[in-house]
Amino acid sequence: MKIFISADIEGTAGINHWEETIHGNADWTEYRALMTAELLAACEGARAAGATEVVVKDAHDSGRNLLVDRLPDYVRIVRNWSGHPDGMMFGLDASFAAAIYTGYHAKAGTEDNPLAHTMNLKISRMLLNGEVASELTVNALCAALYDVPSVFLSGDAGICADARSMIPGIGTVETLFGAGPASNSIAPARSCRLIREGVEAVLAARAGGMPATDGPWELVLEFVNPVNAYQSGWYPGARAHGPRAVAFASDDFFEILRALRFMKS
Incomplete structure (x- = not known):
């Protein structure tokens, strides 16, 4: 095991x-x-x-x-x-x-x-499908x-x-x-x-379990500083989501992971 x-x-x-x-x-x-x-x-x-x-x-x-x-x-x-x-x-x-x-x-x-x-400390909140994550x-x-x-x-x-x-x-x-x-x-x-x-x-x-990974998914990153939202907004498929936030959507959760890898930094 x-x-x-x-x-x-x-x-x-x-x-x-x-x-x-x-x-x-x-x-x-x-x-x-x-x-x-x-x-x-x-x-x-x-x-x-x-x-x-x-x-x-x-x-x-x-x-x-x-x-x-x-x-x-x-x-x-x-x-x-x-x-x-x-x-x-x-x-x-x-x-x-x-x-x-x-x-x-x-x-x-x-x-x-x-x-x-x-x-990281740049992010004030992260949301997945509208829920704080x-x-x-x-x-x-x-x-x-x-x-x-x-x-x-x-x-x-x-x-x-x-x-x-x-x-x-x-x-x-x-x-x-x-x-x-x-x-x-x-x-x-x-x-x-x-x-x-x-x-x-x-x-x-054999306790525990797995959350469902079925899409669609929407990731929203709200930043402390709008500068970081601007920078993250250049990730392919990302879009503005307010003055300090950027969003990305996909049916595939791995694509959410990939976007997060680049957008959070």
Whole structure:
């Protein structure tokens, strides 16, 4: 059984400030270790449920955060960014039994995490078919294109609630919740224990599921700065959608992924 894990950092237990997320910062050293510990807990849970191989995408910012020397020998890791439209799910294919998400965070425009965002800080909101979407929305749909169910997510309370709404049966561990610039978090040791136990349980129960990928689809990116909307509007098929927004439509969700790959930057 092969398992895919997409690992982010802003939903890691204990995290609170952007300085703790940036490659090379003094604070990042501590929080990359906590990110790695939660990822390892998910790997251990998958192994206990019978996984023979786990592929991990280091899916935060530089793609070079996880402490590679701590990975067990049944793990492969995808680092940095290939440029492929699968983005945070790059390395996934139809041979995997399940997708798991660790360290995930609330979507842009919400108050569930001081670090809430979607893709980058240029985007004020991302919508799919009129609904405000998160990185999980995009990534679970990406997994579904390969017929891979999403079974487990750890992260802040907001993204956990979104996950349960989108994918009935998915297992979740709520690591923290936000209050303005403050956060209220469980201890990292508890988070790791709950993640390990939760992953093993959902894989044993064959829980989780796949959102429908049938079109038509409309992607709308609302930017903080209208300059970014102007630039993104040059993607083939994109159109203006207000003073700070650009839209793209397709019946094929992979084309939405391809457009997002270029339009978000």
